[in-house]
Amino acid sequence: MNENIILTAEGIFYSYDKKNPVLKGLDIKVLKNEILTLYGPSGSGKSTLIYILGGLLTQDAGKILYNIEDKKRKIGFVFQNYNMLNELTVFENCKVAQNIRSFDDDRQIFDYAEKIGITDILYRYPAELSVGQLQRSAVLRSISGPVELVFCDEPTGSLDSENKRNVFELFSQLKEYVAFFVVSHDEVSKKYADRVLNMSDGIIL
């Protein structure tokens, strides 16, 4: 595999009900050091693709190759509905994520938190946060630890333009070590993207 490629997928088929395919022979490449943005209408299969590429779902057919060692520890997710652990503070959420990824560094959390403007809510519980704060907390958790590939499902949908910029500003700074696969409809994300792909009806156009 090319040194610059972190992931290639070929001929991916997937169907939830084994009748109506959601992904129909899709091919995709993700490069190291890039922010890749994926567009597509609602229901076109963007989230499904992320789950498959991230290993949460298994494709019915097709092949995925990773250029990552120990990929379980190196892949992060920002889910459309955040999925924070409600019993833990934002900081503890990130800390647990780090520990699960065999990593432990408070400074990383503080540093990233400052860049996306959530230092003051680090010790709050998810239930005490606004949607925008939740979204940024989820972003923070996804990059806590030695991650190399982060899948983001609408990571900035609920943010104002300044906060959107802050998030993508951080992604840009991190892309030296981390590849970002971002599903987004935002103009801002387009601006920061190194590559933009369009998805429609189960394939990349």
Add this chain to the structure above:
Amino acid sequence: MTNKRFSDKAVFSLVKGFIKKSRKNFKFPTIAIAIGVWGLIVITSVVNGFDRLLIDSITRFYPHITVAGKSDLYFSGIKEKMFFNLDNSMVAFNGSFDYVQLMDCDDVSFLGSSIISGQLENGAAIGKELSEYLNISIGDELTVFKIKGIIPIAKKYRVVSLFKTGVYIFDSKFLVINDPDSVKNFTAYYFEDPLKAGEYKSKYFSYSPAYTWKESNKTLTQTVEIDGLIALLITVFIVLMAGFSVSNSITFSILTRKKEIGILKSLGMKNIDIQKVFISESLIISVIGYLLGLLCGTLTVTVLDFLKIKIPSGIFYVDYLPVSLNVSIAGSSFFIITGIVVFFSFLTTRMISGIDTLEALKDE
């Protein structure tokens, strides 16, 4: 740090967070275990109380070791020694009669602590129940018929004292005399610690026919063994109940926290580490529950011991509820309960590996 240290740290944070935020989920199983342990401690303490009292009552009266012939053996641990005969006899007074064990001793001082009225002088000491049956009092004279061959030999004795051991069979069927003319055929030993009788027997009396108080009172000592079995059974049931209660609460906990499990899986946490979170929680539940139960149990036992609650006499050999904390059961039940809880938790949490990450994430 090793990988395991990291994952243990994550497990620890999760357990801490879950306990802090959902204390009410822990309440029910904790209380269930506490009540179980509480009941276990009270019941086994009552059983133990009866047993200890029974052993105490038997060994206060009955020779701890009976040896055939006159034994001159002496060793440390012996409290008293006497020579005696034990014969089946008939006793009569004022037209009533009864069959008794006639204990003819050269020294009756062993009776000292059981005497409830009268004096230990020359004459007959008679059990309280037997005296009531024969309607005889101190100062009266009774007739004893010893059956030697086919000719009964009658002899009169004056009743000088009444004794009460608390063991019905002794109090209703024993007559203690001191006949200076008779030849004694047995030696009785009383020890500082009657429970050592078996040990002494095999050590000092293995070559002569000798019987410990346990062997001579099989029906009574079997009660103690059965009691021990009952205590064990209760322990087993309570421990199983604790195990089921915790595994049930874990199942519930897993189902209500499916989403958290999904999140942890999406973060890459291993199934065994997620299991550890739940197992640790149930371990904490069982330790707290045990300590709570232990506290309530020992408190109850202390109060019962202080109150000496009346129970109908005649049915039991005491007229109050005897209690004595069964330390070995209380202690060992801790290890058994936590062991069982961990085992059941491990079995129950194996279902975690079957939970689909994405499905769990959709759970609300």
